[in-house]
Amino acid sequence: MRFLRGHRALPVILLCVLLLIPGCWSGHELTDQLIVLGIGLDKVGDKVRLTVQGIRPEASISTASSPTGSGGSDQPPFSLLSADGDSVQEALQKITRRVPRFIYGGHNQVFFIGESLAREGIMPYLDLFARSQWSQESAWVVIARDGTGQQLLTTTNLVAKYPSMGLAQTVRAHQVHIPTLFQFLLHYHDNSSCQILVSAAAAKNKTAPSGYQMEQLRLQPNAIFQGDKLVGYLNSSDCEAYAWLEYGFQGTSFSFPVSTVNGAPALGVSLTGAPAQFRVFSTPELGVRVEVDCNFSVTEDIPSPLNSPAAIRELESKLDQVLSQRFSLLFAHLQEDKTDVFNLAEKVHAYHLALWEKDKDRWPELYAKLPVEITVNSHFRHSGVMTKYPGFKE
Amino acid sequence: MSQTASSPDAIKLSLEENLIYLHQTLKGCDDFVFRPFRTAADIPGMLVYSALSTDQKYLSQTVLPALYRLEMRPERGFFPEAIRDRLPFLPEKAFTYWPEALISLTGGSTLILLDGVAETFPAATAQVEHRSIERSETEPVIRGPQDAFTEALDPNLAIIRGRMKNPSLKIHLIKLGEKSHTKVALAYLEGEIQPALLAEIRKRLSAIKLPSVQESGFLTEFLARNTYTPFPLVQSTERPDKVVAAMLEGRGAVLVDGSPFALLLPTTFWHFFQSPDDYFQSFFVGTIIRWIRYLAYILAAALPALYLAFTVFQPDMLPLRFLFSLSAARENVPVPTVVEIVIMLIALDIFREAALRLPRSIGPAIGIVGALVLGEAAVSAGIISPIMVIVLALTAISTFAIPTEDLRSTVRIFSYALVLLSSVLGLYGFLLGASAILLHACSLDSLGVPYFAPVATLHWREWQDVFLRAPWPVIGSKQQRIKAQRQNKR
């Protein structure tokens, strides 16, 4: 017993010795790594073009300290590496051979996907990233509308130096929802397997004076996907309505005319509310009820005081009406395209199993004819620090 | 040890024979004085004492005059008792054998030898210069008693008695050290301490075989038995209030003559995180401070290794901007992170050691030179990264936040081991190392009380003094912590 006590430390020592002999495998010094912030995927001919936006942090810090933002050199603070290959793996390998650093993807922020690739199906090209050691599931998937992913990676902007990081800032500041790779995979496996991804286009700000026209990414949730293929885009009014339904209102500004008379003054409101509830019912026949509940505050008033409950009720019902018109328009378009982006199929499957078993093969047709009931319930809450229009006089 | 009257170690009747023996034994000890005298009854006698450790004034003013006035003649059997009646300063017991008499002599007593008496009487004349009671240096508190033990045993015991005026405070005195004959006291509260525990402490104390005991630290490895561990299994303190509190908990205290540190046992891991301050402040404050100490312990042991694991193996755990700063800061550093850390850890320990061993007046200067000048220079020269300096500084400061030195030294060992493991296997290596350390600590026990009791043994009720510092009205009734936790081991 006593002599064994001395050997208690033995396994620990052995462990240390055994492990220290061969050295380290998976660790890489930070300075040996190229930190990838954005990845562009494009189709060029029958090959895939992989573009990697890598950051040299030392460059980023030195330029960040100078107020002009461009630092001493005129070079952008990131490097773009690009290669073509039959597969993403092959292209990546070509890039790896070209840089003297390890490509580190743990902090990748975004996949910019060229439109031509998106139309063909993106799953085979995202495969490599989905099963990567680094959790890249949290990187956004953004479709480059009418362009290539590579182009989006080059947009520079004074406010945000790296396009991909600027995207992160935009998302944080404006609460834009961009589906991530994980969400894409999740919705791909839904019953409807239709979803809407965000598309981006680089555009110059035309209203600003010349010389101040920064390149900006215009993000819109409008790329309709069926499976992993891009099938079309929503128009801008519809994609707004889609975002409201899917993600709820978050201080959304909205203005609408107070009366149907042409040239009536517009009332500005700020809307808040949770995402819409979709209820599928089967009596008397299959249909869906969309329930939207929201609160609003008046931000830009017209000279019509809301001084009686009746007036408020009138305003509320007006807003309800305007909003439901927008939503019905969206649904009309979606049903026309037979794209079940709200994944109603899942609800039918879960709660109306018999119906689903019978009709699951012709769900798109069924969906196109599905009656949609939209009920919007808006509630007036306040009108800022003033109760009435500032110019109001008795 | 059976001695008979005829043995050479027995004290003889003849003064001359006794003197021959003494001169032989004390040959070379020039500090011993032989002072002859004659009693009123004209009996020759001899005072033997050490000039170094004897109160000579007392000797000449009280002992000698009394001996001069002694009028009785030696008669067999009766004499020693009679003489003791006349000389009130004598202890009850006289020595009949030399070895024990000599121990008393070297301890500072004066031996009185009379012709015709086969005994020697020790007079308690010992006077050893010792430090007066001073403020506690190693365990300072903001509020509360400031006194600390000194090197002398008797005043130390007196302080404890003064703080616990109760006959159930038992003080058991023994002599340890085959050559040094050091006085060792075991103090405990009867009724609080578990009898089996007490027996175990006694057994272990009496089993100690050492030529000399100069510090209570000599005894710890005998008392704890588990020698092959970096963890301190016996708590040492120089604060009397801590000793009293420990005895109330059902623990025993071992004090050694010549050492200002008392040993408290059994000890659990959590005892090292308790500072008397906790109990003098509001219990909210006490609880929070205690948690900060636990955090400091973990940080001190793990921070360098975690830094290594995160930056080299798991950079995806760090926020992007932080990663940028890290990477930029490391850009010009020529060595790998692990080498950087190990160099800095070693440098840190050297500074610590240097500052400790230097005279107190220049010790702090080393700290400043080391930390500020060298660190700053190394960073600006690009040899180490500034973030590494921050990490190491945080580690060092966390180390200082651990209240006990015994435990402080363990984290240094752990931090090296964990850094080496993390350098190979990253977070996984760190985890294996941490598990091994934790397993090891869990296997320890201090006199049968598991080291991680009461947490690891799930004695829920006692957690109030581990994770919390429960308010006094609550904690006051639950002092018997050790009692419940002890298991019969082996």
Next chain:
Amino acid sequence: MQPGKLSKPQVIGLLLPFVLSTDVLMIPGAPLELARRGAWLSSLLATFLGVSLTFFVVKLVSWQPRLRITERFRLLLGRGPGTVTGLVFALFILFSYILVIREGSELVRISFLPDTPLDVVTSGLALVSMYGALLGMEAVSRFNVLVFPFFLLSFILLFLAALVHPEWTNLWHPLEFGIGPVFAGAFAPLSWLGELVVIVFLIPDLNPAAQGTPFFLYFVTVAAGALMTLNIITIQISLGWGLGHLYTFPILQVGRSLFSRESLRGLDVLIMTIWVMGVITKLSFLLYYGLHEICHIFKVENMKSLILPGGVLFQVLSVTSMDSVKELEYVMRYLAPFLTLGTYEGIVPILLFPFILRYLKKRGGA
């Protein structure tokens, strides 16, 4: 170790992560694949069946709580068959050791250290578990008490994280393909829940007050089943079966996907580390009792001398016996369940039940 060293809460703390640490990693894949939306129902069913199996286990241990397992079998079946049964059981939990060490290592390798050779990862786990076995069950149970709260917390944390965007629809309709797949899916969780049968190794070391009434085993079964179900529900409401059954370690994916925001980065890694610690407890447990029983049968005095060669042997076996993680997955999901339920976790305790009754009757009559 002397008998009566572990208290009841310690044993509960020991058994829960013992069952769960492997149950949550690879096993949810099986019900997800077979029962699809009914995976959670499979898990509940497994819990229910587990409780009935526990009845036989409780009978087996409460009958003679102080006996070591081989002695127990010898008393019931006679000397020869009893010894063989005991020996095979010991080898059997060592087989479990091999599976678990491989599973834990694959988890680490896939998610943390993809470039590190597998044998390095397994030897790390093996060495720590050998150390744990060397120190004995007392130390391991105390270690486990320190780790277990974090282990439990990780379940709750993952579930709470999944509650941010739950897809409750994914849980319905559980009986989409009838009750058959739900039963089929219940097998794998049941078999790992049935690992509770290792209590027969543990019971002599339990303190005597708790030995007589091992009804806490029911509690352990129900709690483990509930946590396992919670785990599967977490997977289902965050991944759905469609995506969920594609992953080797679905729950790992939940952690990765839900915690990968800028502020909460890497919590998944922390959670996985806690699970590896749970696996260490389990491995030490298996190695200790496996070798302990073998030593008992062959009358080897010094069990500790066997730990090093034994541990190394099983570590090598764990690397060489299965080629790929797919093979491991197959073994754990579809082979081991039938093997274990067909023998020690199911059939053996049930078959021994009449023997126990006969024994009790005989003794009562005599």
